[in-house]
Amino acid sequence: MGNRQSRPWIVSDELWSLVEPLLPKPGPKKVEGRPRVPDRQVLCGILFVLHTGIQWEYLPQELGFGSGMTCWRRLAAWNEAGVWDQLHQLLLNELRSKNQLDWERAVIDSSHVRAARPGPKSGPSPVDRARPGSKHHLIVDGQGIPLAVSLTGGNRNDVTQLEPLLDKIPAVAGQVGRPRRRPDALLADRGYDHDKYRRLLWQRGIRPVIARRGEPHGTGLGIFRYVVERTIAWLHGFRRLRIRWERRDDIHEAFLGLAVCLITHRHVRRLC
Known part of the structure; x- marks a missing residue:
């Protein structure tokens, strides 16, 4: 628990089990080259930016997140696919099932x-x-x-x-x-x-x-x-x-939607 509090961008197994089924399946690679950075690592990179406020281009490569551009593109695609809206609804459903709303x-x-x-x-x-x-x-x-x-x-x-x-x-x-x-x-x-x-x-x-x-x-x-x-x-x-x-409103809205999910998820975790 202490490790996650000191590194809040680490995606727990429990959170990942909720997020992974909602992510759109990647299409075939158009150009052969480096292997695709796994979605979980990219999500950690997005959370790193959300928590620290760091600019995309300064995202530390040594932490294995992939490039800032990779994380930015994935965030935009996931937001367009409605991932955060779906996750938020799942979490609210869980809270209501426990009579916690x-x-x-x-x-x-x-x-x-x-x-x-x-x-x-x-x-x-x-x-x-x-x-x-x-x-x-x-x-x-x-x-x-x-x-x-x-x-x-x-x-x-x-x-x-x-x-x-x-x-x-x-x-x-x-x-x-x-x-x-x-x-x-x-x-x-x-x-x-x-x-x-x-x-x-x-x-x-x-x-x-x-x-x-x-x-x-x-x-x-x-x-x-x-x-x-x-x-x-x-x-x-x-x-x-x-x-x-x-400048793009959808990217800021993506961060906003993700933050709402994380706050709601904290309330769910208190029930465990």
Whole structure:
């Protein structure tokens, strides 16, 4: 255990047993040459970049990950194949089968990150002197387990992602009856204070619990809302997510989806 904590990019047998069946099968090599780097080693290289924030070209070759370009290409291909979405759903199913998801309430929030280079889903950040930035939008269950995540430009209003995030919550199986994808209530801060969206939540069968502008602080929501702030802190514990280095939005989204899987996997491991 200590060895894995000091080298968090090492893929455990248990995690690999979940990931491997989801990976697309490689096509035939177009050019003869060096043998293909095994997927597990490449995943270790991707996790090394995610945890350390190192640039692809500086990925240490002596650790056997393959080149930075190999890891980058594999990450893009796996993301396009929906690997992280499928893995996240498997993990949520496992949690629900053990009755470990809190559907009583969900909590939504967002966080700004600086974008090193402008690209799709970046924009002038209102909290960083209009420099290029992006936002990570997140919805979690009552314990802070990630249910859905999205990426937008730094200038997008939080409330624009309320419905898209709810739509991204997968249909979570694991118990007798229909899969579940809707919390009983949704908690949010003043940035989501619009009656239009309250009505939309009621129409979905979700009770809105949204702080109102102009009301004094200390309304009591903080005792429940802190879980999403803690999960955002966990996300940004992955150094690659603290700054958006990638111009391509799909690569940053791939890192974001992988990080969500790793956080969810930690909750699964606690059950073991």
